[in-house]
Amino acid sequence: MDIIIGIIMGIVEGLTEFAPVSSTGHLILTGHLLNFHGERASTFEIVIQLGSILAVVVLFWRRILTIFGLHKSEEKNSIGKLNVFHIAIGMLPFGIGGVLFYDTIKDVLFSPQTVVMTLVAGGVLMIIAEKFKPAPVANTLDQISYKQAFAVGLFQCLALMPGFSRSGATLSGGLLVGMNHRTASEFTFIMAIPIMFAASGKDLLESWSHLNSSDLPLFITGFVTAFVVALIAIKFFLSLINKIKLIPFAIYRFLLAIVFWIFIL
Template structure:
């Protein structure tokens, strides 16, 4: 195995895991880091991204295994709370399904580049600052209190994240807060909504790129998968603790600064993104 390529796989796996569930856009970071590192911009890179994304979402499944087990048993026993929870996740999931099928290829073709990512990072950061400054009074304090209308609104907010650089978690958490959820409920629902959303995206991308799979890439992909799983697990646990007594202002400024650095590097010629 190429040691340099293995190191790049490790770095990208860590980037995926650490950024997937923070409101800073994992897709945006992968596009930028992938262009800087090189080695994963070919067809194999597409499959690699699918594999590390799978590692990240499995970390969420493991983190919330107890809750998922309770909901699964509740569905079998027809518990109203479990059915309400599952219905809300399904309702919130549907906008991404419909819009994703309609615009997936167009977005992948024309918007996956460092320039659009940088702009989305900056705009998203400004929106987070605006929402935090408003000091909204929440109406929903737990995910069990959510109505189907709340779930649908969060689902449409999530669909905005199809634009690379927006951040799926950022869109759902901030969107949830705008629509009446408190910070903790919005964050928790974002994690649960990520499970069907990311699994569906992974299966769809894997189906489209099945022919690109190669046994020779298994060791390299395994490195990225494990790195993404471990780092995502740590990031999710840390974020759950963080939101209990912190705002997202720090993440907003990080997005703005990072986006501006990308644009500045392009303007000054320090990095030739067009050649990436």
């Protein structure tokens, strides 16, 4: 049963972590349907998140090296030349918010009721972003300005609330400050690497006591499944996002909120 749970939860994590649909909401709902709860389940979710973020590292390794000046960008006539300062500026608001409010949010707001509300709120923001976005001025990663990076970082703070979706918040923010869909998506994925490693690493250290050798098959299965599925899902999402935009994802969030209301609340 552990192997089956690992595969199912790994698939859900890999499919939803970087789509603007709330991986937290999907994992809570799936765990409820599988009767998989408690500290063991929470620690498992941290591990499979690391599998998903490893997929981003694999897919964007050239760009990551470029950010640190270890690889030459292939883009010509670029404006900002995406570098480590863009990432740091984008992370700053979320980092400050996380340090100040993370424990409070986790203790007070981490509930099914909050997830339902943030699923809806995130969907509304995505529709607003699509309806009121300006003409894009950043059509590649190297055209992102420091001001745009900081603005996206501010939107990312919304993802401190469970269920809001970090991807949904940053994609919406990217569109509203003049990025096209693909550029906002790629910036979201790259900015997720340090944030998710830091947050997941902190949670994993705090949950380490809940691990034992009998859990290895579950954790390894979930990690590998999430990694492989995320590799495929990210490539598919980047090829799709410029075509379908954000509104179909917003509608999906509304439907998920209804399902959440029926099965969880």
